[in-house]
Amino acid sequence: MSDALLRIAVTGVTGRMGKEIVTCVVEGEKQFSQEIVLGAAITRLNAKICGMDVGVLINNDTLGIEITDNLESIKDNFDVLVDFTAPDISIEYLKFCVNNNKNIVIGTTGFNQIHKNLILNASHKIGIVFSSNFSIGVALISKLLHKITQIIGSTSDISIIETHHNRKRDIPSGTSLTMQNIIANALRSIHSNKIMDSNLDSTTYSSASSYNDILIHSIRAGDVVGEHTVLFAGPGERLEITHKASDRLIFAHGALRAAFWIGRDKIGLFDISDILEMDTLL
Known part of the structure; x- marks a missing residue:
């Protein structure tokens, strides 16, 4: 060798x-x-x-x-x-x-x-x-989230919906918490009053977890490898960004x-x- x-x-x-x-x-x-x-x-x-x-x-x-x-x-x-x-x-x-x-x-x-x-x-x-996720696609979305949040985050209702297989133990997923933290930091950078504290702890959440108006909905079902959607809902329109993993x-x-x-x-x-x-x- x-x-x-x-x-x-x-x-x-x-x-x-x-x-x-x-x-x-x-x-x-x-x-x-x-x-x-x-x-x-x-x-x-x-x-x-x-x-x-x-x-x-x-x-x-x-x-x-x-x-x-x-x-x-x-x-x-x-x-x-x-x-x-x-x-x-x-x-x-x-x-x-x-x-x-x-x-x-x-x-x-x-x-x-x-x-x-x-x-x-x-x-x-x-x-x-x-890293909570080693997918290139998720890494790209994480970068985009910061920029999108800076532009429309303060005028949008923001939610994260994540779905995983029914044997996944942590709720919500580490990836959704990372996304939540990215959004929180972006809101802080534009001095939004939505965010006060970003000390996130994955042991304190349930299947529907709110953190300063950034809600995470967690679903555990079947053999889903991993799906994450970030929803920005504003007046008259909404933007959804989704990543779906089909293979580990x-x-x-x-x-x-x-x-x-x-x-x-x-x-x-x-x-x-x-x-x-x-x-x-x-």
Whole structure:
């Protein structure tokens, strides 16, 4: 194996996103086939699949990489950790990465403000790409939202409608909270009286959640991968911006793109828009 190859550790390999990312790396999806390799596969503590070859998990040939719950035993096998698990688990992985000088991509959602502060503090020591959504389409919408809100936000009723599969735990979604925060910051920039405070915490919401007149409606049904609509309703007209994800592969591609971008050496806190250099586009 070439030293130039970036070795990825994937957590939560039995989960939807973990399995998708492992498959993406192993099958050499798109531009990463010659640049990224799987270095380690990680699962929850004492899981029954510990010791299984990860290739079996994704219906592939054996790969010589055993699934493990012991990070210490595989710390020399990877350069960047990619994590889509749960908030408390992600924080433990983050602490391990800080202690072992490993960069990390975090796609977990549902963090509270204490978690977010820990991530921010860790970014002074290692490189972190932290995003609630790794879709290029959602990143583009997020940029557009700021500009649209500055123009019509103060005269519109604003709502966000998000739909996900019925097993998604966090309500509302991390993506909808990110959108809400973008809108809040844009309103603040034009001194709108709609917004007083933007300290958002995903643990305090229900299926219909209002934050200073920016309402989020959350739907959990079937096997929907993810849909987000932002509605600006003004006098005599309304504007709707919608993103629909039909395949988790787009999130896997985005996460791997983030891992390749952050590499071994970058330090700081970044999100998907930094990777896509969106400030130069919009």
